[in-house]
Amino acid sequence: MTSRTLYSLCGSDDARPFSPHCWKTVLSLAHKGLEFEERPLAFTAIPGVENGFSKTVPVLRDGDQLIKDSFEIALYLDEAYPDAPTLFNGEGGKALSRFVENWSQTQLHPAIVKIAVLDIHDMLDETDRAYFRESRTKALGRTLEEVIAHRDAEIGAFPAKLEPIRRMLNIQPFIGGDSPLFADYIVFGALQWARITAGVDLFGQKDPVRGWFDRCLDLHGARGRSVTAA
Amino acid sequence: MTSRTLYSLCGSDDARPFSPHCWKTVLSLAHKGLEFEERPLAFTAIPGVENGFSKTVPVLRDGDQLIKDSFEIALYLDEAYPDAPTLFNGEGGKALSRFVENWSQTQLHPAIVKIAVLDIHDMLDETDRAYFRESRTKALGRTLEEVIAHRDAEIGAFPAKLEPIRRMLNIQPFIGGDSPLFADYIVFGALQWARITAGVDLFGQKDPVRGWFDRCLDLHGARGRSVTAA
Numbered sequence: 001m002t003s004r005t006l007y008s009l010c011g012s013d014d015a016r017p018f019s020p021h022c023w024k025t026v027l028s029l030a031h032k033g034l035e036f037e038e039r040p041l042a043f044t045a046i047p048g049v050e051n052g053f054s055k056t057v058p059v060l061r062d063g064d065q066l067i068k069d070s071f072e073i074a075l076y077l078d079e080a081y082p083d084a085p086t087l088f089n090g091e092g093g094k095a096l097s098r099f100v101e102n103w104s105q106t107q108l109h110p111a112i113v114k115i116a117v118l119d120i121h122d123m124l125d126e127t128d129r130a131y132f133r134e135s136r137t138k139a140l141g142r143t144l145e146e147v148i149a150h151r152d153a154e155i156g157a158f159p160a161k162l163e164p165i166r167r168m169l170n171i172q173p174f175i176g177g178d179s180p181l182f183a184d185y186i187v188f189g190a191l192q193w194a195r196i197t198a199g200v201d202l203f204g205q206k207d208p209v210r211g212w213f214d215r216c217l218d219l220h221g222a223r224g225r226s227v228t229a230a
Numbered sequence: 231m232t233s234r235t236l237y238s239l240c241g242s243d244d245a246r247p248f249s250p251h252c253w254k255t256v257l258s259l260a261h262k263g264l265e266f267e268e269r270p271l272a273f274t275a276i277p278g279v280e281n282g283f284s285k286t287v288p289v290l291r292d293g294d295q296l297i298k299d300s301f302e303i304a305l306y307l308d309e310a311y312p313d314a315p316t317l318f319n320g321e322g323g324k325a326l327s328r329f330v331e332n333w334s335q336t337q338l339h340p341a342i343v344k345i346a347v348l349d350i351h352d353m354l355d356e357t358d359r360a361y362f363r364e365s366r367t368k369a370l371g372r373t374l375e376e377v378i379a380h381r382d383a384e385i386g387a388f389p390a391k392l393e394p395i396r397r398m399l400n401i402q403p404f405i406g407g408d409s410p411l412f413a414d415y416i417v418f419g420a421l422q423w424a425r426i427t428a429g430v431d432l433f434g435q436k437d438p439v440r441g442w443f444d445r446c447l448d449l450h451g452a453r454g455r456s457v458t459a460a
Contacts, residue, residue: 090320095407097322099330102401103394164333171332177325 004029007049007059010040011123016227018123020109020193023224024070025058027185030220032077032084036060043128070189071101074182087182100175100183107161108190114154116198118144119230123197159204169208173215180219188216192224199230234259237279237289240270241353246457248353250339250423253454254300255288257415260450262307262314266290272358300419301331304412317412330405330413337391338420344384346428348374349460353427389434399438403445410449418446422454429460 006029008022017023017040029036041049046057053059054068060076067076074087075094088094121132121144133144140147165187168175175183191213194202203210217224236259238252247253247270259266271279276287283289284298290306297306304317305324318324351362351374363374370377395417398405405413421443424432433440447454 086322088320089322089325090318092316092319092323092406092411092413093321093326095319095323095402095411096326096330096405096413098398098401098407099394099405099413100326102397103333106393106397163336164329167332167336168328171328172325175326175329176322177328181322181325183322183326183329 003061003063004034004036005061006036006038007046007057007061008038008040009043009046009057011042011120011128012125013123014040016123016196018120018193018196018227019057020112020189021056021070022058022189023192024182024185024189025060025073026223027188027216027220028070028074028077028087028182029060030223031087031180031182031185032081034077034081034084042125044131070186071097071182074185087185089176089181093176093181093183097181097183097186100186103164104186104190108187111154111158111161112190112194112198113140114147115151115158115200116194118148119197119199155200155202158202159207159209162203162207162209165212166207166209169212173212180216184212184216188213188224192217195229196227197230233291233293234264234266235291236266236268237276237287237291238268238270239273239276239287241272241350241358242355243353244270246353246426248350248423248426248457249287250342250419251286251300252288252419253422254412254415254419255290255303256453257418257446257450258300258304258307258317258412259290260453261317261410261412261415262311264307264311264314272355274357274361300416301327301412304415317415319406319411323406323411323413327411327413327416330416333394334416334420338417341384341388341391342420342424342428343370344377345381345388345430346424347377349427349429385430385432388432389437389439392433392437392439395442396437396439399442403442410446414442414446418443418454422447425459426457427460 006025008017009019010017047055050059050066053066058070058073060067060073067073078087088097117136121129124132137143172178174180191202236255238247239249240247277285280289280296283296288300288303290297290303297303308317318327347366351359354362367373402408404410421432
């Protein structure tokens with residue numbers, strides 16, 4: 001029995017955890033070769049976990065340690081398990097992963113919200129649906145239906161956003177170089193979130209980024225494929 | 231007398247080298263604390279240098295070594311001078327710098343071309359102007375005047391492209407973390423190119439990215455300020 005628990009996020013089907021940030025942590029733990037029990041939660045259940053430790057997931061309990069935030073968890077794992085494969089490969093890798101994180105969250109995440117926000121809503125149970133609709137309508141300043149009004153155009157515009165990855169793949173197979181690092185899981189998390197919630201094709205024809213994403217899905221016993229596309 | 235020569239790029243005024251890639255190398259050499267003589271060349275003079283070693287600059291001669299390409303030069307410098315401050319801070323930093331390089335070249339460079347291409351043309355001597363106009367018209371599929379047709383709109387849209395840096399600056403003062411690495415010089419090179427050729431303001435009001443750029447201009451004896459803005 002493992003003493004390691006990852007609190008993640010799901011809708012009414014707890015076999016379909018979808019949070020981009022939690023997927024980063026799932027692959028981080030798998031990368032380190034660490035066993036863990038994943039406990040997917042509804043949005044509204046998160047504040048009740050571990051005595052209200054965090055308003056967001058992922059939260060990792062590792063023995064008597066509690067850590068929140070996917071980046072903080074990755075830093076913790078490299079510190080706590082230095083003999084397992086590294087997630088950053090040095091201090092430069094840590095710092096530059098912050099650039100990748102902020103690229104993904106400013107360039108990919110907002111577009112995925114405009115594609116998938118109603119799909120996400122529809123995956124939730126009744127209590128979460130009310131919470132999600134109200135909080136997202138307030139945060140986005142529009143109804144969910146208005147947010148996805150240009151969904152098809154957003155899908156069409158998406159492949160261009162991946163151009164930095166596409167060009168980089170001419171040089172190396174992963175953002176981490178010859179093999180993946182946390183930086184790959186950051187971008188993978190965003191695209192896995194889109195895959196599980198909206199199930200739309202966000203790549204171009206014969207897109208090398210699709211090859212990279214498939215390689216990420218195959219990693220660590222094809223952990224990413226344990227949840228099918230919507 | 232130093233045996234280290236950096237071949238770079240200039241227009242009719244050899245005191246105003248402007249190439250983004252050469253600026254990456256100028257700061258890389260300064261970062262390593264290495265003395266060098268910079269020899270700015272006209273575009274059409276490049277193929278005649280060092281027995282036609284390269285069609286592009288930067289080219290670094292370091293004793294009996296010749297290296298081209300700003301990224302290759304940075305890798306060489308970290309390998310050849312391991313006791314001087316690192317440009318990558320580990321293998322992860324090297325790999326992720328490739329992502330930063332491709333982000334800059336796919337997101338920033340094309341926009342700067344649409345802003346500055348005619349300014350660059352006007353900085354050149356007569357021979358280079360003819361070469362530049364012909365080669366760029368062919369590469370871009372439009373006249374230089376057509377390329378800059380929406381110059382003001384490109385300038386207005388530019389600050390949004392810097393959003394990944396802007397958000398990252400909430401966490402750390404440089405892409406390299408607490409201090410700059412080659413990844414910072416990659417992005418600096420693009421913005422320094424725009425500063426020297428077009429001289430336009432590409433930042434938002436009270437933009438933290440401006441603070442980062444100013445810090446980069448101040449580095450290594452304010453080397454970046456040795457050429458004034460257009």
